[in-house]
Amino acid sequence: xxxxxxxxxxxxxxxxxxxxxxxxxxxxxxxxxxxxxxxxxxxxxxxxxxxxxxxxxxxxxxxxxxxxxxxxxxxxxxxxxxxxxxxxxx
Numbered sequence: 001x002x003x004x005x006x007x008x009x010x011x012x013x014x015x016x017x018x019x020x021x022x023x024x025x026x027x028x029x030x031x032x033x034x035x036x037x038x039x040x041x042x043x044x045x046x047x048x049x050x051x052x053x054x055x056x057x058x059x060x061x062x063x064x065x066x067x068x069x070x071x072x073x074x075x076x077x078x079x080x081x082x083x084x085x086x087x088x089x090x
Contacts, residue, residue, distance in 0.1 A: 012038065 014020045027037035053061070063069070 014023070023034060023037055023041070026041060027034050030037060030040060032040065
């Protein structure tokens with residue numbers, strides 16, 4: 001059995017002049033087509049976001065960098081009353 005793969009071009013409609021200008025500028029810089037520029041930019045953006053630190057990871061990295069350790073008390077959640085006190089009901 002032979003499978004035939006057909007690539008179907010799907011249009012992307014850009015109605016934003018800034019997005020259009022940035023895409024064209026990037027395509028020119030990278031010497032690629034508009035389509036390739038979009039693929040490259042989106043691939044890079046997705047990869048950056050996948051590699052981004054979470055807030056917890058950032059805090060851990062900074063504590064390690066500055067030699068800060070959390071006490072046992074600091075690792076326990078605050079009681080509900082503390083959070084309730086943060087809301088001004090007046």
